[in-house]
Amino acid sequence: MNKIGIIGDLINNAYGRARRAWRDKDLKAYQALAISQTAQGSDYLDVNIDSTRNMNVKLEEMLAFLPDLIPALQEVSPLPLCFDHPSLAFHKTAIEAYDFKESLPPLINSIAASRQELDELVALAGQYNASVLAIVSERVTTSGGAPCETPKESYETAQYFVDLLRSKAKLRNDQIFLDPGLPPVGADTQGLVNMGLDTIKLMRADHDLKGVHISVGLSNFAWGTPKNIRASMERAYLSVAGELGLDFSISNPEHNPQPLAMNDPLVIGLKDALNQSRPLEGETIAESGFRQTTAILDLVKDDEDDF
Secondary structure, three states: OOOOEEEEOOOEOOOHHHHHHHHHOOHHHHHHHHHHHHHOOOOEEEEEOOOEOOEOOOHHHHHHHHHHHHHHHHHHOOOOEEEEOOOHHHHHHHHHOOOOOOOOOOEEEEEOOOOOOHHHHHHHHHHHOOEEEEEOOEEEEOOEEEEOOOHHHHHHHHHHHHHHHHHHOOOOHHHEEEEOOOOOHHHOOOOHHHHHHHHHHHHHOOHHHOOOEEEEEOOOOOOOOOHHHHHHHHHHHHHHHHHHOOOEEEEOHHHOOOOOOOOOHHHHHHHHHHHHOOOOOOOOHHHHHHHHHHHHHHHOHHHHHHO
16 A cells, blocks of 8 residues: 655644643744654644644734744755645735745645635635645535535535636646545544545546545544554554545654554454444434444453543
């Protein structure tokens, strides 16, 4: 199986090291995170300095800090940066501070049907020839965005965004990243993990989408499972999704986010659990989703003491 590209996500206030760096506005600490993720094989460095449940960050604070942070990261790492925020102002400020002579063009993460500044974000990508990550788990409606309910809707959303980015921003397919969504598997009672996998299959079968990248946010996938097995659970997902065509993840490079062997017991168990989430005749998705949750708990039951 091919290597899964890594968008290193440690510059994110969900992690304690990043929270401390933010509180102290410590550029050296941010540089240390950039250096370590570069050494661990990342392809991009995600820059997410937004609020979390543990910390409130105002947009104005981020905009004031980005002109210092972006050059500091580029000073110590040649990797392109991934600007991770829904706000146009965040992306404009970050990209204006970006030195295109030091790195390949950055990645705008993300555009989605619900973005109020969608047209402006697409135009910004075109102006700077930046790559773009599009969320395809939200379909475009006349009133904005709404959650996709089927793989077909997600696939049609992918087609829509690829056409939009090629026609309006003049991007190539290989500058486009598509995210089908990935919820925590242990709490997925609506079959959303399978919907994402089915979307990947549909996208990879479309010759017009050849060359696009498919990426997910990996870090929440194993939430709720024992801590000592979470990294392996993430890798098991990469095995299943990578076989279908996933080629990137936003993930912690310290966890070696690469696929396990397809005959690994954890991969086999995960595939079985996901198959159990497929509704049988006369079943609701909630009923089959409960089977998936039970199967996941059985898969990790030997590690229950670590919950």
